[in-house]
Each structure stands twice: as structure tokens, then as C-alpha cells.
Amino acid sequence: MKQKSNKFLAILISMMSLFSCISNEKIIYMQDAGSDSNPVISSSERIGYHFDDYLLQQFDIVDINIKTTSEDLNQIFNATSMVHQNNGMMAGGSQAGGDVFFMNGYTIDKEGIVELPLIGELRLVGLTTKEAQGRIAEEVRKYVNEDEFYTRVRLGGIRFSALGEFNAPGKLTILQNRVTIFEAIAAANDLNILAKRDELVIIRQYPDGSQIHKVNLNDKNLLASDFYFIKPNDVLYAEPLKVREVGGATNFLQTITLLTSTVTAIALILTLVNN
Numbered sequence: 001m002k003q004k005s006n007k008f009l010a011i012l013i014s015m016m017s018l019f020s021c022i023s024n025e026k027i028i029y030m031q032d033a034g035s036d037s038n039p040v041i042s043s044s045e046r047i048g049y050h051f052d053d054y055l056l057q058q059f060d061i062v063d064i065n066i067k068t069t070s071e072d073l074n075q076i077f078n079a080t081s082m083v084h085q086n087n088g089m090m091a092g093g094s095q096a097g098g099d100v101f102f103m104n105g106y107t108i109d110k111e112g113i114v115e116l117p118l119i120g121e122l123r124l125v126g127l128t129t130k131e132a133q134g135r136i137a138e139e140v141r142k143y144v145n146e147d148e149f150y151t152r153v154r155l156g157g158i159r160f161s162a163l164g165e166f167n168a169p170g171k172l173t174i175l176q177n178r179v180t181i182f183e184a185i186a187a188a189n190d191l192n193i194l195a196k197r198d199e200l201v202i203i204r205q206y207p208d209g210s211q212i213h214k215v216n217l218n219d220k221n222l223l224a225s226d227f228y229f230i231k232p233n234d235v236l237y238a239e240p241l242k243v244r245e246v247g248g249a250t251n252f253l254q255t256i257t258l259l260t261s262t263v264t265a266i267a268l269i270l271t272l273v274n275n
Contacts, residue, residue: 047221047224049224053130054129055128055207057112057125057206058108059109060107060233061108062106062132062155063153065150065151066140067151069144069149073144077118078117108124108125122139132153133152155177156173158179159232160172160173160174160184161235161236163236163238164201165191165196165238166238167189167191168188180228181227191238194240195238195241196238201239203237204234205231
């Protein structure tokens with residue numbers, strides 16, 4: 001019996017060593033594979049983007065910049081931004097003041113309106129940033145000639161929330177105009193091994209309410225869908241796999257440890273009962 005136990009133990013250790021050892025050739029970047037090697041293993045067909053222009057919504061933060069040939073007008077148009085900057089400096093700079101776009105940008109209120117110095121209230125909700133820029137330019141023309149001013153409207157980055165089985169869940173901001181769903185996942189330090197990748201939940205806001213969608217990250221056709229690019233205020237929720245219900249083993253060694261502990265516990269209980 002002792003000889004059989006030793007043999008079983010030797011086999012178990014050999015299996016654990018086999019699954020736990022990874023060759024350096026599998027993990028070292030840019031190795032010398034020879035002049036005849038081809039680093040491109042395969043390429044899929046090119047999948048076209050499907051990208052709709054984002055329409056501004058209530059409570060979005062937009063960065064509005066107006067420059068003219070008149071220094072007096074420039075001081076008026078940028079008065080709110082300068083106050084925000086001064087408040088940020090008094091609070092200890094941009095780090096203490098929070099998101100720079102929140103400090104310097106304009107928040108669209110619940111009525112879909114922003115209030116600009118000299119120009120007054122403008123309704124921007126439902127417009128693209130390009131259309132909002134044109135709307136503001138119409139008002140600026142009342143004070144300066146066509147070729148004597150410059151306007152720019154842009155979103156204060158893409159804000160989104162990552163919840164559930166992410167390695168670093170939380171509320172995040174990426175300072176880009178467009179962000180793919182995989183960039184968003186990367187910003188949250190990727191999904192953990194227990195995340196359900198074939199049913200990622202996306203809660204998306206629309207002008208008339210919110211809607212829940214589920215997408216399959218394992219399907220390459222996602223690249224051509226409406227959800228390849230996330231939108232401001234999206235909520236990404238990664239549900240756990242069913243294996244979460246029976247334990248937290250995420251690799252071979254953890255599984256062996258879990259099984260060994262379970263078998264040992266059962267054997268101990270049976271021994272106590274028999275005695």
C-alpha cells in the first residue's frame with residue numbers, strides 16, 4: 001500500500017511540474033527566430049468600422065474654446081475658464097482640483113443648455129460636437145467678422161464605468177475622442193479569468209433613457225458593430241462565470257490544491273465517523 005501511495009505521489013508531482021513550468025521561449029519578446037521565419041502567423045479579412053457621431057446629452061462636459069483677434073473679447077469668452085483655473089490653483093493645482101475638463105469645461109444642464117460669457121444660453125443637447133461648434137460660431141459672428149475668430153468644441157474625454165470581474169474596476173476617463181471597447185477593458189487592467197467574456201453587459205445612455213445590451217467579446221464581428229466604440233457614460237459590467245459559485249480556483253495548481261483539500265477533509269470526516 002505504501003509503495004502504491006509513493007507511486008501516486010510521484011505521478012501527481014510530475015503532473016504539477018508539467019503544467020506549472022513554462023519555457024522562456026513562450027514569454028520572451030523579439031527572439032532571434034532566424035532569417036527565414038515569418039512573424040505574421042495569419043491575418044483575417046479587414047472588417048469595416050461602424051461608427052455613429054456622438055450626440056451631446058445632458059450632464060456631458062464639453063470643452064469650448066473661442067479665440068478672436070480682439071484681446072478684450074478673448075478675456076470675456078474665456079472668463080469662466082480662467083476662474084476655474086484659478087480655483088484649481090488655489091486648491092493645490094490640477095491634481096487637487098480634479099479632472100481638468102471638469103474644472104475648465106462647460107456642463108450641459110438637465111435642460112440641455114450651456115451658458116457662455118457674452119453669448120448667453122445655448123441649447124447643445126442632441127447635437128454633434130461639429131454641429132455645436134457651428135451653433136456657437138453663429139453667435140460669435142454677431143461680435144466679430146467671419147475671418148477674425150476661431151471656435152472649437154470637444155468632449156472632455158470618454159468617461160465610463162467598469163464593474164464586476166475587472167482587475168481594476170472603477171470610474172475611468174480616457175482622454176481621447178474615440179475609445180474602443182478593448183481600450184476601455186485595458187484601462188481597467190483587463191478582465192480577470194473568471195469573467196464571462198461572451199456576455200459583457202453594456203448600459204448605454206440615450207437622449208430618451210438608458211438601455212441594456214450584451215455583447216460577445218469572443219466574436220470578431222464585434223468590430224463591425226455599434227458597440228466596438230464605447231460612448232461617454234457607458235457602464236461595462238462583467239458577470240462572473242458559474243465556476244465562481246463553487247470556488248475561486250483559476251489555474252491548474254489552485255484546482256489541484258482545492259481538490260486535495262476537499263479530499264483530505266472528506267477523508268478526515270470519514271475517519272472520525274468510523275472511529
